[in-house]
Amino acid sequence: MPYNTLTMNGFRVFDRRSLLLLLSLVLATGFFATTLLGYFVSKRAIHDAIVGQDLPLTASNIYSEIQKDLVRPVLISSTMAHDTFLRDWVLKGESNVGEMAKYLSEMKARYGAFSSFFVSDKSAVYYTGDGVLKHISPTEQRDAWYYRVRDMKQDYEINVDPDLANADALTIFINYRVFDFSGNYIGATGIGLTVDAVRSLIADHQRRFQRTIYFVDLQGRVVLFGNQTGIAPDLRAAQGLGPLVDGILRDKAGTYQYLANGDNHVLNVNYLPELKWYLFVEQNEENSLAGIRRTLYANLAISLLVTVLVLVLTHLVLSRYQHRIEEMASTDKLTGLLNRHAFSILTDRLLAEYRRSPQPIAILLADIDHFKDINDRHGHRIGDRVLSGVAGLLLGGLRQSDIAVRWGGEEFLIVLSGCDRAEAQHIAENLRQKIEATPIEVNGQQIAVTVSVGVSQYDGIEPADQTVSRADTALYSAKEKGRNRVEAAEMPGLA
Numbered sequence: 001m002p003y004n005t006l007t008m009n010g011f012r013v014f015d016r017r018s019l020l021l022l023l024s025l026v027l028a029t030g031f032f033a034t035t036l037l038g039y040f041v042s043k044r045a046i047h048d049a050i051v052g053q054d055l056p057l058t059a060s061n062i063y064s065e066i067q068k069d070l071v072r073p074v075l076i077s078s079t080m081a082h083d084t085f086l087r088d089w090v091l092k093g094e095s096n097v098g099e100m101a102k103y104l105s106e107m108k109a110r111y112g113a114f115s116s117f118f119v120s121d122k123s124a125v126y127y128t129g130d131g132v133l134k135h136i137s138p139t140e141q142r143d144a145w146y147y148r149v150r151d152m153k154q155d156y157e158i159n160v161d162p163d164l165a166n167a168d169a170l171t172i173f174i175n176y177r178v179f180d181f182s183g184n185y186i187g188a189t190g191i192g193l194t195v196d197a198v199r200s201l202i203a204d205h206q207r208r209f210q211r212t213i214y215f216v217d218l219q220g221r222v223v224l225f226g227n228q229t230g231i232a233p234d235l236r237a238a239q240g241l242g243p244l245v246d247g248i249l250r251d252k253a254g255t256y257q258y259l260a261n262g263d264n265h266v267l268n269v270n271y272l273p274e275l276k277w278y279l280f281v282e283q284n285e286e287n288s289l290a291g292i293r294r295t296l297y298a299n300l301a302i303s304l305l306v307t308v309l310v311l312v313l314t315h316l317v318l319s320r321y322q323h324r325i326e327e328m329a330s331t332d333k334l335t336g337l338l339n340r341h342a343f344s345i346l347t348d349r350l351l352a353e354y355r356r357s358p359q360p361i362a363i364l365l366a367d368i369d370h371f372k373d374i375n376d377r378h379g380h381r382i383g384d385r386v387l388s389g390v391a392g393l394l395l396g397g398l399r400q401s402d403i404a405v406r407w408g409g410e411e412f413l414i415v416l417s418g419c420d421r422a423e424a425q426h427i428a429e430n431l432r433q434k435i436e437a438t439p440i441e442v443n444g445q446q447i448a449v450t451v452s453v454g455v456s457q458y459d460g461i462e463p464a465d466q467t468v469s470r471a472d473t474a475l476y477s478a479k480e481k482g483r484n485r486v487e488a489a490e491m492p493g494l495a
Helices: 004-010 016-081 084-091 097-111 141-151 195-209 242-251 285-330 340-356 371-378 380-396 421-437 464-480
Strands: 115-120 125-128 131-135 156-163 169-179 185-194 212-216 222-225 254-260 263-272 277-284 361-368 403-408 411-417 440-442 445-447 451-457 486-488
Touching: 016 097, 016 156, 016 169, 016 185, 016 195, 016 263, 016 277, 016 285, 084 097, 084 169, 084 185, 097 115, 097 125, 097 131, 097 185, 141 156, 141 169, 141 185, 156 185, 169 195, 185 195, 195 212, 195 222, 242 254, 242 263, 263 285, 277 285, 285 340, 340 403, 340 411, 361 371, 361 380, 361 421, 361 464, 371 380, 371 445, 380 403, 380 411, 380 421, 380 440, 380 445, 411 421, 421 451, 421 486, 451 464, 464 486
Parallel strands: 451 486
Antiparallel strands: 115 125, 115 185, 125 131, 156 169, 169 185, 212 222, 212 277, 254 263, 263 277, 361 411, 361 451, 403 411, 440 445
C-alpha cells in the first residue's frame, strides 16, 4: 500500500534498539557473571586441592623417590664403613693394595657410583678403584675435608668437593668414618656422585611431577637444585619466602604459602635426616591455573558468540514481529487502511514537512450513504464487505503520496499532500463517481453504493483538527443537500 512506508517509518510500537541493548546487557552480564563465578570456584578448588592434597601427596612421592636415589649412597657408604673385609685389610697392615683397589672398584661398579674411596688414618694413603691416588697431608688445603671428618662427632657427612681422581669434577661425597672392631678410628670411606648427575636426577623429578625441587641445608642455603634458574643461594634473601625460612628450618616439615612476583607459591618441606638436608617441593599456583584460565577465555568467547547469535536472531525476529505489530497497531483490520491513531502521528510529520517546505494539503472526509440501511437489509457481514470494497476503491484512486484512514464507522479520511482545494474537489468527485459506478459484489449480489464527500484545505495556521472539522462540516452539508455529492469548505476568513 502506498501509505505503508510512511507508517512504518513514522510509527513505532517500541524501540527495538533499546530492547536489544537491554537484552545484550542481560545476556552479557549473565554469561560473564556465570563464567567468572565458575572460574573463581574452580580457582579456589584448585588452591585447596594443591594445599590440602595434591602438593603434599606429590611431595611425599618425590620424597620417597629422592630418599631412594640419594639416601642410597649413604647406605652404601655405611655398608662400606662396617665391611669386615675393609677393616681386616687395614688391621693387617694394608699390604695388598690390589685387594683394596679391587674392592673399591667393585663397589663403584655394583652401585653405579661416580667414585669410591678409602683414606687410611694410619698410613695417610688415599685409595681409589685404581689403586693409590695420593698421600694426604694436614698442610694440604684439598685434604682439609679428611681431618674435618676425623674430628667430627657424626658418623658421616655429605660434602661437595672437586674429585681429584676424576679431573676435579664437582662431586657430592658421602664421607663415612670407619672404626675397627674395638671402636678405634681407622679412616674414612664412601662414594661420590657428580653434582650434574644429581641435578639431572632432580630435573627428571621436576619434569615428571611438574614441580620445582631443591635441597636446602641446615643454614637455609640452597645446596642442590635441578635445571631451574633464579633461586637465591641464601633463601633468607628470596622474595616472599625469606621471612618464612627460620620457621621452616625449625619445623622441619609442613606446607607453606608465599607471594613472589605477583604469583602465589605453595611450598611443601620434608627433612631428610640421612642427608641432613631439607627437601623443598614448590608449586607456582599460577601455572596450575593456566588450564582453567584458558577455559575461562574459551567460555567468555563462547558466551560472546552465543550473545551475538542470540542478538542477531532476536533482531531478526523482532524486526519481523515489530513490523507486524506496528502494522496491526496502525492499520484498521477490516479495511486495511490506517487507523486514527496512526493518522495523528503521520499528521505531525506532514505538518513538520509543511513548515520546512510549504505545500498545500487537502483533507477529504467521505461517508457511505445510507450504510445503516445496507446493514439492516443485508446484515453486518455484508456491511463489512461493503466497507472493505469502498476502501479498496478509494485506494485505487489515490496517488503514491496520499494517505487513507478509516475515520470511524463508515467514514473515511483522505489526506492529499501537495494538493489545493480545487484539485482536491476534482479528486473527490472522481472518487465519488467511481464508487457510484462500481457496485460492490458480495456473494453474487450487486450492492449499489454511493458516498458523500467533504473537502477542506489546510491554511498553514489552524490546528489539523480544525481542518478535519471543516471537512466534516462540508460533509454534513453534502448529506443535507441530498448525499452522493462533494462539498468543499471555504478557507478560514473567506467564509
